[in-house]
Amino acid sequence: MSKPVNPTLIGSFFLAAIGLVIVSILMFSRGNFFEKHHQFVLFFHAENNLNGLNVGAPVKLEGVKIGEVKEVALLFDEKTREVVKPVVIELDYSNVISDDDLDDDFVAKEEGEQNESIKSLIKKGLKAQLKTQSLLTGLLYIEFQFTPQDEIVLSGRNFRDLRELPTTTNATEDLKRQAQEVVDKIGKLPLEQIVEDLAVNMQEIKEILTSQSLKENRQGVNQSIKEMEKLLINLNKNFTPLMFNLNGTVKDTRVVVQEFSRDIKPVLSSLEKTLNKATEILSESQYAVRSFEELSSPEAPLWQALEALKDAAESTKNLTDTLERHPESIIYGKGEE
Incomplete structure (x- = not known):
C-alpha cells in the first residue's frame, strides 16, 4: 500500500519551479525586465538615403548607446505625393537617466514629466542624424546630437501615435548634394565646344612655336644677347680707367675751387669797400639833388x-x-x- 502524497511537499516543489523560471527569465533577459523602454518615430529628409540602416542598428547619444532601431518603413503620402521614410526607434532610459535624479532634463518617472523632458531636450537642439558605422560595410546607425544653431524641423505626421523627434541631414549627404550640384553645373557647360576651341588654340600655339619666323626671331635674340655680352665686357674694361679719370677730374676741380676761393676773398673785400664808397656818394648826390630842388x-x-x-x-x-x-x-x- 503506497504512502499518501504530502501536499506541502508538492507545493514547495511547485513554488521552487516558479522561482527558477522567474530567475531564468531575468538572467536570460539580462535585466531588461526592469528597464524603461520608450518608442519614438523619426522622419528623415528626402535626400537622406536609408540604405544600410537595418533593424537593430544602434541609437547613440553623443557616442553612448541608448537604444536601437525597431522598424524602418516606407510610406507614400497621397496628399503631398511624397515618399515618407519613418524610422521607429526604442530608447532605453536606464542608460541615460540616473536613479538619484541628478539630471532633471532626463528624469521622467511619469508620462507628463516625460513629455516635458523631451520638449526641454528638443529646445536644447536635440536632433537625430544618420552616421556610418563602417565604410567597408556601409552600415548606418542613428546619432543624437545637440545642435542648437540649426533650425528645429518637424514633419507633423502621425505614425502609430508615436512622438516625433527632429532630424537633420548628415555630412555625407551634404557632401553628395554639393558634389551633385557641381556635376550638374559642369554638365550644363558646352564641354564639346570648349574642347574644340582648346584643340584649335593648341594647334595655333604649335604652329607659332614651329614657325620659321619664330626661329629667325630666336636667332636674332641670341645674336642680340651675344652683342649685349660683348658690350658689357667692353664697358667693364673701360669702366675702371673712366672712374680713375673721373676721380682725377674731381680732385682738380676741388683744387681750382679752393684757389678761386682764396683769390676771390681780396676782390670781394675791395668790392665791399667800393660799394660802401658808392653808397656814401649816392647819399651825397641825393642831398645835392634835394638842395638843387630847393633852389629851383x-x-x-x-x-x-x-x-x-x-x-x-x-x-x-x-x-x-x-x-x-x-x-x-x-x-x-x-x-x-
Missing part, C-alpha cells in the same frame, strides 16, 4: 633875384635902344615920338 623852386630867393635881374636887363636894353635911336635924349630928355 619858384619861391626860392634865387629865382626872385633872377626875375629882378631880368627886369633890370630889359630896362637897360630899352634904354640902350632909345639912346641908339635918339642920342640927344640924354641931353634933352625923352621926347614924344
